[in-house]
Amino acid sequence: MSYDAIRDALKTRLEAVDDIGVVHSYQRWTAEAPNLPGFNTLFKSDGRLNTWMISRVGELSRKAPGDDSRYAVRHTLQVLAFYAIDDSAASEEVFQDLVSDVLADLRAGDRTLGGACLTHSAPEATLDYADFCGVTCHRAEISLVVEEIV
Amino acid sequence: MPNTSRGLAVGNALVTFATANLSGLGLVYCDWQKGMAPGPVYPIDPVSDCPRLELRLYVEEIDAAVARSTRTLLKFGWWYYRLQTPGQDHQKLLRTDLETIVNLFFGNFNPLQLELAGANFTRPAQTVIHDDLRHEFDDPTLRVSVGEILMEIACIGQA
Numbered sequence: 001m002s003y004d005a006i007r008d009a010l011k012t013r014l015e016a017v018d019d020i021g022v023v024h025s026y027q028r029w030t031a032e033a034p035n036l037p038g039f040n041t042l043f044k045s046d047g048r049l050n051t052w053m054i055s056r057v058g059e060l061s062r063k064a065p066g067d068d069s070r071y072a073v074r075h076t077l078q079v080l081a082f083y084a085i086d087d088s089a090a091s092e093e094v095f096q097d098l099v100s101d102v103l104a105d106l107r108a109g110d111r112t113l114g115g116a117c118l119t120h121s122a123p124e125a126t127l128d129y130a131d132f133c134g135v136t137c138h139r140a141e142i143s144l145v146v147e148e149i150v
Numbered sequence: 151m152p153n154t155s156r157g158l159a160v161g162n163a164l165v166t167f168a169t170a171n172l173s174g175l176g177l178v179y180c181d182w183q184k185g186m187a188p189g190p191v192y193p194i195d196p197v198s199d200c201p202r203l204e205l206r207l208y209v210e211e212i213d214a215a216v217a218r219s220t221r222t223l224l225k226f227g228w229w230y231y232r233l234q235t236p237g238q239d240h241q242k243l244l245r246t247d248l249e250t251i252v253n254l255f256f257g258n259f260n261p262l263q264l265e266l267a268g269a270n271f272t273r274p275a276q277t278v279i280h281d282d283l284r285h286e287f288d289d290p291t292l293r294v295s296v297g298e299i300l301m302e303i304a305c306i307g308q309a
Contacts, residue, residue, distance in 0.1 A: 064194035064195075065194065066183070066187070067184065070194055111287075111291065119291075121287045145287070147287070149194060
């Protein structure tokens with residue numbers, strides 16, 4: 001097990017959620033203007049900016065009691081989501097539902113992420129608004145601590 | 151001089167006897183407790199580390215010579231860890247496994263290994279059902295049932 005396996009497993013897990021949009025296993029950025037082909041490929045799904053990105057913001061190791069050869073390693077993961085605001089389409093409601101679906105899946109689904117880790121914490125989320133590459137978006141930040149044994 | 155290594159010898163014999171006779175429990179570890187923790191310790195990877203049986207020697211009490219013999223009283227604890235499967239009746243399952251261990255040592259008890267190690271008399275002292283151990287994230291699939299069997303063994307040897 002390793003962080004890259006955990007990251008890839010979480011990406012696969014997120015991609016299985018309906019209407020999730022474009023999921024990346026690391027934080028993406030582009031200098032290309034919105035609506036240009038490169039931007040659209042990176043961040044758009046069904047014509048709307050809807051992208052999810054996984055990153056790691058911390059790692060903590062703890063030695064196994066009575067066993068100096070093993071450690072419990074905890075990765076603090078951050079999932080950032082951006083969803084273009086469209087008032088006429090009630091995008092706020094759509095995005096809130098999407099975040100709820102992701103959180104529900106992380107709470108109730110396989111906590112080993114397909115065997116990539118021992119377990120993970122219950123997810124925590126904050127939601128607000130942000131400008132992403134010049135596009136005003138709904139923004140969610142989901143925190144998750146994933147533990148593996150090495 | 152009293153035999154001060156009796157606790158170690160009897161403990162090793164207990165481990166050997168348990169390892170040979172408790173295969174039905176599917177133990178992944180049956181040996182001395184590696185540390186000397188005051189209470190049950192959550193296994194770092196309960197999926198791989200359970201079920202496990204750990205021996206702890208608490209007391210080795212050596213009496214002065216009586217009738218030209220030395221009496222040593224040994225107090226051991228067997229700590230048994232069992233990974234829970236959500237939805238099962240964990241207390242009953244733990245109790246069943248503990249009974250298997252108790253019956254091994256106190257049923258038809260005549261283990262040659264213990265006799266060779268100098269044990270003359272063995273009796274169960276107590277069986278304790280501890281609170282279950284939980285992972286910090288409280289993943290229901292990683293809860294561990296813990297029980298402890300306390301036993302006393304008397305050894306009488308020549309002074």
